[in-house]
Amino acid sequence: xxxVSQNPRHKITKRGQNVTFRCxxxxxxxxxxxxxxxxxxxxxxxxxxxxxxxxxxxxxxSDRFSAERPKGSFSTLEIQRTEQGDSAMYLCASSGRGGSSxxxxxxxxxxxxxxx
Amino acid sequence: TQLLEQSPQFLxxxxxxxxxxxxxxxxxxxxxxxYRQEPGEGPVLLVTVVTGGEVKKLKRLxxxxxxxxxxxxxxxxxxxxxxxxxxxxxxxxxxLIFGQGTELSVKP
Numbered sequence: 001x002x003x004v005s006q007n008p009r010h011k012i013t014k015r016g017q018n019v020t021f022r023c024x025x026x027x028x029x030x031x032x033x034x035x036x037x038x039x040x041x042x043x044x045x046x047x048x049x050x051x052x053x054x055x056x057x058x059x060x061x062s063d064r065f066s067a068e069r070p071k072g073s074f075s076t077l078e079i080q081r082t083e084q085g086d087s088a089m090y091l092c093a094s095s096g097r098g099g100s101s102x103x104x105x106x107x108x109x110x111x112x113x114x115x116x
Numbered sequence: 117t118q119l120l121e122q123s124p125q126f127l128x129x130x131x132x133x134x135x136x137x138x139x140x141x142x143x144x145x146x147x148x149x150x151y152r153q154e155p156g157e158g159p160v161l162l163v164t165v166v167t168g169g170e171v172k173k174l175k176r177l178x179x180x181x182x183x184x185x186x187x188x189x190x191x192x193x194x195x196x197x198x199x200x201x202x203x204x205x206x207x208x209x210x211x212l213i214f215g216q217g218t219e220l221s222v223k224p
Contacts, residue, residue: 004158033211035212040217042122042204043159044214045211045213056211091158103146103210104149104161105161105212106161107160108158109156109157109158110157110158112156
């Protein structure tokens with residue numbers, strides 16, 4: 001049973017650098033979500049794909065953020081010109097075909113980003 | 117803006133005590149999900165409630181969805197140190213809207 005996987009688990013970078021995170025969803029799931037979580041808060045929605053189509057983007061997702069899901073399988077989240085305020089846990093979740101008829105989302109372990 | 121207010125934010129209790137966590141909103145959700153999260157890990161789905169008034173039990177955990185599908189509660193009976201963690205409620209609007217979480221600490 002392979003759940004949602006995310007790489008890397010931890011990333012430390014200097015302000016101004018670009019970073020890219022990868023998410024591999026549960027294989028039969030067609031929906032993929034990205035969330036961001038800061039200390040002491042619940043996750044906040046960033047963006048959502050159904051298959052390869054990006055259907056919704058939060059206002060939290062500034063122009064420095066871009067996400068792709070080119071073949072409807074894995075997804076990448078890139079942050080350009082990182083800022084200290086980007087430091088957070090970035091979570092990926094998947095849901096859809098093969099699971100419950102409700103939008104039950106299953107989360108990966110997250111990527112912890114620290115911007116120095 | 118849809119918000120989920122979760123309370124209490126922190127809870128520290130002794131092993132064997134009972135507790136209830138509340139999740140309230142002015143919005144109606146098609147379903148509501150409860151997650152538990154450990155430090156440095158992603159949230160793990162505990163239960164999904166869908167129907168107004170629904171009650172679901174998971175061992176010592178009892179989840180209830182309000183009649184109007186705007187609020188929910190999680191009750192833990194005879195808490196154990198293994199229950200320690202961050203409990204999150206999330207309302208489904210197509211994407212999940214999360215509460216701030218309840219940090220539970222159960223001391224032996």
